[in-house]
Amino acid sequence: MTTGWTREEIAARTAQDIPNSSYVNLGIGIPELVAKFVPEGREFIYHTENGLLGMGPPPGDDERDLDLMNAGKKYVTAVPGAAYFHHADSFSMIRGGHLDVCVLGTMQVAANGDIANWSTGAPGAIPAVGGAMDLVQGVKQIFVVTQHTTKTGEPKLVERCSYPLTGAGVVSRVYSNLAVIDITPDGFRLVELAPGVSFDEVKGKTGAPVLPPA
Amino acid sequence: MINKVCPSVAQAVADIPDGATVMVGGFGASGSPIELIHALIDHGAKNLTVINNNTGNGVVGLAALIGNGQVSKMVCSFPRSSQSKVFPEFYKEGKIELDLVPQGTLAERIRAAGAGIPAFYTPTTVQTVLAEGKEQREFDGRTYVLERWLKADYALIKCATADPLGNLTFNKTARNFSPLMCMAAKTTIAQAGRLVERGGIDPEHVVTPGIFVNRVIEVTEPVHEDTLIAEGRCYP
Numbered sequence: 398m399t400t401g402w403t404r405e406e407i408a409a410r411t412a413q414d415i416p417n418s419s420y421v422n423l424g425i426g427i428p429e430l431v432a433k434f435v436p437e438g439r440e441f442i443y444h445t446e447n448g449l450l451g452m453g454p455p456p457g458d459d460e461r462d463l464d465l466m467n468a469g470k471k472y473v474t475a476v477p478g479a480a481y482f483h484h485a486d487s488f489s490m491i492r493g494g495h496l497d498v499c500v501l502g503t504m505q506v507a508a509n510g511d512i513a514n515w516s517t518g519a520p521g522a523i524p525a526v527g528g529a530m531d532l533v534q535g536v537k538q539i540f541v542v543t544q545h546t547t548k549t550g551e552p553k554l555v556e557r558c559s560y561p562l563t564g565a566g567v568v569s570r571v572y573s574n575l576a577v578i579d580i581t582p583d584g585f586r587l588v589e590l591a592p593g594v595s596f597d598e599v600k601g602k603t604g605a606p607v608l609p610p611a
Numbered sequence: 612m613i614n615k616v617c618p619s620v621a622q623a624v625a626d627i628p629d630g631a632t633v634m635v636g637g638f639g640a641s642g643s644p645i646e647l648i649h650a651l652i653d654h655g656a657k658n659l660t661v662i663n664n665n666t667g668n669g670v671v672g673l674a675a676l677i678g679n680g681q682v683s684k685m686v687c688s689f690p691r692s693s694q695s696k697v698f699p700e701f702y703k704e705g706k707i708e709l710d711l712v713p714q715g716t717l718a719e720r721i722r723a724a725g726a727g728i729p730a731f732y733t734p735t736t737v738q739t740v741l742a743e744g745k746e747q748r749e750f751d752g753r754t755y756v757l758e759r760w761l762k763a764d765y766a767l768i769k770c771a772t773a774d775p776l777g778n779l780t781f782n783k784t785a786r787n788f789s790p791l792m793c794m795a796a797k798t799t800i801a802q803a804g805r806l807v808e809r810g811g812i813d814p815e816h817v818v819t820p821g822i823f824v825n826r827v828i829e830v831t832e833p834v835h836e837d838t839l840i841a842e843g844r845c846y847p
Contacts, residue, residue, distance in 0.1 A: 446714060447638040447784050463641065463835045464785040470639040470692060481783055483790045483818075484638075485722040488715030492735065518740075523702055524711050527689040530741065531715030534734040565738035 400593030401574040407542050409434035410589075411500060411572045414540070419497040420444055420490075422532060425469045427542045428500040444496055446528040448487050451479025468528065491528065492535040499536035501529070505558040506541050508584035508605040510568045513560035526563075533564030545573035545602050552604035554578065554585060575599050583608060614775045616806065617826045620650035623800045627656045627765055634721070634792040635663040635673055636768035639692065640836035642785035644769035644802050645672045647828075649846050651767070652679050662686040662721070662763060664714060664788060666698035669840035675847070677701055686761070688714035694840060712761075713741065718791055720761035725794020725823070730759045766796035769833060770819070773803035774810075777824030778817045786818065793823040802830040 402410060408430035415421060415431075417439040423429050432454070435441055443452040446468040453474035456462065460474070467473045475481075490496055503514040512533060515526045533539055543553050554571060570588070571578045576599045577588040586608040587596060600607050617623040624647060627633065633651070637643030652675055661682050667674030674697040676682055690698055690709060701707040712720065713735050723731055732755035736742040746757040768789040771782040779801055781789065793799045806829035839846075 445784075447641070447787050449784050462783065463837065464783040466639060466641045466784050475783070481781075481786055483786050484714070484718035484788045485791050488718050492715055492719075492733065521703065523691050523699055523709070525689045525691050526711060526713050526741070528714035530713040530739060531735045534737065535715075562739045 401591040403574070405430055405433070406591075407572050407574060410577065411540055411542055412436060414570065415439070415441060415498050420450070420495065422446070422491070422496055422499045422536060424499070424501040426502040428502055429469070431500050444487075444490060445473070446487055446491070448482050448484060449473075449475060449479060450482070450490070451476045453479070488528070488531055491531050494535055494537060496536045498538045498540060499532045500540045500542055501532065503541050503543050503553065505553055505555050505560050506543065506568055506571055507555050507558045508580070509557070510566040510580040511558050512539070512541060512563045512568050513558040515563050516561050518561045529563045533567040539568045540570050540572065541568050542572045545575040545599070552602055555604035575602065578607065581608070586611060615777045615821070615825060615827045616775050617828045620646050620802065620828050620830065621653065623647065623826050623828050624650045624654050624767070627651060627654060629656050630658045631656060631764040632660040632662065632762070634763040634766040634788075634796055635661055636766065636787065636789035636792050638664050638784065638787040640668065642769050642781070642787050642789055643672050643836050644767045645834050645836060645839070646830045647767040647769075647800060647802050648672045648676055652676055652681070652847060655681070657681050658683045660684040660686065662761065662792075664688050664717065665692060666690045666695050668692060668694035668836055670697060670845040671839040672836050672846070674698065675845070677707065679847070680706075682707060684708040684710065686710040686712060686717070688712055688717050711741070716758050717761070718788060720758055721788065721791040721795045724760035724762040725791060728760060730757055732756065733758055761795065763792070763796040764798065766792040766799040768792055768799065768801050770801050770803050772805045772807055772812055773801055773824075773827040773829075774807050774812050774821070775827065776809060777801065777821030777827055778812050779803070779819040779824060780812060780816055781818050790819045793819045798825045799823060800826045800828070802828050802833065804831060804833060805829070
């Protein structure tokens, strides 16, 4: 019987790998939860693409500011010491390699570090890319957090992405409900298993070979 | 004495012709110049190319401009959201063209236009379908894609404070693309929550210098897209 990690536990495990004093950009979904699990003694400064460094938690109902949103269009707060700036400065931080870690969700991630998280390429679908292609090229470390398989049981960790790429060879590490897996020059390599999960189960649910821990 | 103050939003947008390229400030609801957009709907210019990060929400502001059949092409990075209904409908019916640009590239193309730089190389989109057909070049062992500047005839933006010379300040994340758009458009029209006299903005606090701004209109207590949608409002 599989146990594995919950969404919160995946986020908490991811936060463990973010060094103190990092400038961090969090994607929408499980990545957002990372902010709830900052390890004791560390401080992360959160960047949001729409022009805020020093993003804080969601506001209470009575302190909501209509001019203060994050990239997911949700209302947020700014921590003491925060800074506002325009979009070209914001993406200079991203593209210019000034951010330390970006945590993203995905549709597929490949053994060679390719990521596909913006479009299924289906005819008639409205493509929407946002800042994902800038983030994967510019941020020093790209962490992917994801369920290990789709709702229908298909692997999301694959040999090669079948969906259109967001970026090629950009992902460093994957955190799923089953395991932490590194992207290495030799492909996927297991770092850690979630509680109650066997290496065989991880291998069986991954669409490419997974090497044992180094 | 230079005075860029315009008496009304209607007058401010009155000369926008059919076929114009119009940048609209804002990121989702924050910073969206709703009053100027609604004035453009009243004005009725058609066949517009609109540049904005998104495509509007509900049936107000930018979404209403599209819904009114005035926009033939959208240039944006993220054309769908939980509350965008108008654009998806028009797109699926083939009534509007979409030019999808990654967000950082969109910002930098606008900045480049304002800065007089016709093109630049960026790592964004390398080895993706969005780089297809674009010139690529290697610098220091890494591949980059050539992107061109993005200009406009008009920019409609919302700011917090303006003075008669067009110096502007913004509020929080409502700033987003607006300072860049002010630089990239031939005619920039700014609606300001507060109009102050000359010298009313500390020169150290000016975000957009007045040289980039042509018309200023005071709109005190501007409406907000999210509020209008929550109230179930439609425009016109």
